[in-house]
Amino acid sequence: MKDYTNYNYEQFADDQMFIKWILNPDEQTDSHWTNFIEQHPDKKNDINIARKIILAYQAQEIPSSNAELQQLWMKIEAQRRQSKTKKLWYWAAASAVLLLLIGSSGLLYFQSGQRDIDWEAMNRDNTKSKLILGEKSVVEFDKQTVTIDYRTANCIKIDQDSTLNLQDNKSSKEMDEIVVPYGKRMQIFLQDGTNIWINSGTKLIFPRAFHKKNREVYLLGEAFFKVAKDASHPFLIHTPTQMVKVLGTSFNVKAYSDEKNEETVLVEGKVCFSGNANSQKFTTLIPGQKGIIAKSNQSVSVASVEVNNYISWIDGYLIFKNENTSEVIKQISRFFNVPIEASDNYNHATFSGKLDMNNGIDDVLTRLTKASSTRFFHKGNKIILIP
């Protein structure tokens, strides 16, 4: 044992055992220092000064809030899920005990009706899919496709093997948001059982649970909806230009910011839609029809289409029939998030066929260029097509 009899305040304040006694006392340090003071009352003053210094220093440390630490841990968990998909089962138990602490400030938004929607276009630099919970915490995903399931009360399942527990019932009134960057896709089951496939470059905002007369979601980009049937609670999709109203059906809505028109393609059931400027005048679609609304003047047209061509992206392939090749290239570019440059010659060619996107962009372009006897090459992060 050290000899402390000649210590002054300065030495006490820099002694490991002394610091431990002040900050994290245990039986051993406590009895040691109590005895020491009893035996050396002349040291009491120095010990007091040293104690004050340490306590005063510690007093200025402000610990992080528990919620802050929880949220950061969720991010670490989410990141780990991406890198170790095979071992997911192992971690499910660990993440299941995590509570997500959610405040109730998002509540006001939702109850006061329309939420402020940020229609700002997707940034091409984003590379991670995101789930934003009540505008407070963010979970990020690296994987190509992620499935998120809200059907169980007070928890969110991610890819069936992990669960985020939501702390209280109030949080069910929050609005959550999914952001899917170019090159990624996502699938979500909403609380009512509605299933939505979300395509690349898309933002979807939706309530964690449906409490109101209408089931309302907000969409920028493209998604395919299989709406759970519930005639007494119409399902409404708001986009920057239009509103689509559904009674239980499946259909595709396309509302990208960089296109002139927004489109709705109906697969089964019944939907109607109206421009935001003229929200009383609905146009009704029957299965196999595509409703088009022009952003410029909100003019509406309806055409009969082959629906498979419009929803094949769900399964990872694209189908075209006499499609303008520049449109084909645009869709490939969006799907893989790779800019593609092509000469104007392509505007006059059309393309028909099915492109399997599952083997990567080089594979797709090899087949495309073979069909059109052209070539492509990589230049930096771009791809150039030449005749």
Place this chain on the structure above:
Amino acid sequence: MTNSQNLWKKFIEGDQQALTSIYFDHADALIQYGRKYTLNHEIIEDSVQEVFASLIRNRKNLCSPNNIRFYLLSAFRHCLIREINRSRKKLQISPSVDENEFSVSFNIESELSKEHISKKQNQLINNLLESLSPRQKEAIYLRYTNELSHGEISTLMNISEQVSRNLVSQAIKRMKEQLDLLHIDIECFVLFLHFMPVFSSKN
């Protein structure tokens, strides 16, 4: 073997729940440390995330350090300084961060929620710390908040053990001077601070 070494061993053996406990034992100390280098919370969080992600990545090759806190602080400091430099490069501002920047951002008023901080506290903190040099602040932080040894502090700050001793001893003297100058009953005050709920989670 201490409790935290036990947890570490379990984690290396594959018990993922152990890492959760390790995280909640140490994350706050890392965040505190980071706050003294930068106001950019994103950089701090990214660095904490990177530290734990690399633990997960390298689980099978990890050694068993004597002092987990020291081990994590070293890894964190490394990540943090790299992240800060990276973001500065991106913004094309001033050259790289160096040791002397510790605590430049330590401005309670701008950084932390004001509701926790009374005026008197603010006065105490400012007086107590403002007279310290950045390196004194860092050394005393490592010594008091993390209870590191001088050997560990010297490794972390890349200085000799003697310099570490000197920094801490100078810091103690300065803080004593400041405490003497304060015309409040520091004993009562410190006690009061420790009964405030925000500080009670410390132990």
